[in-house]
Amino acid sequence: MPQLFSADWMNELKDLWNNDPEVKDKLAAIGFNSIITCGLKGEAKPMGVFVVENGECVRAGDYNGESPDWDMRADRKDWMKWTKEPMGMVGLGTAYTFGKLKFLSGDYGAMLKNPAMAGPFVKSFALMAKIDTQ
Structure with missing residues (x-):
């Protein structure tokens, strides 16, 4: 069972x-x-990195100084909760509004206004919930 945001x-x-x-x-x-x-x-720097080219993740692993377009932060307890119970669009909006999910890079508002991005973003949280996380 991999640790949250580890290379595995x-x-x-x-x-x-x-x-x-x-x-x-x-x-x-x-x-x-x-x-x-x-x-x-x-924390000063993120833990994990995920590089997407034309929709496909071409590299993932430990953060190594990359300059993020999107940098998402939350408390460990919230990340762990979301890996057990994925958020939908309403849950994401609530987490963002109440400061549980922070974007140090990236325009959350613009992303939500673009259905072509918002749907896959929400789905990515459902994918996180499929990983047996410790």
Whole structure:
């Protein structure tokens, strides 16, 4: 059972992402390219990195100084909760509004206004819940 945001965990997410047409194919259709990082609130740097080219995750693992387009942070207890019970669109909005989910990089509002991005973003949280996380 991999640790949250470890290289093993990030690579399990990569495999789930690339095998889910609701995520990979929908993002490929809009030419989505991004460096996504995840970590804990209050820490200087993220823990994991996820590199997406044309909708497909081409690399995932430990953060190594990459410049993120999206940097998501939350408390460990909240991340662990979301890996057990994935959030839907309403839950994401609530988590963002109440500061449980922070974006140090990336425009959350613009992403939500774009259905081609919002749907796969919500689905990515459901993928996280498929990983047996410690």
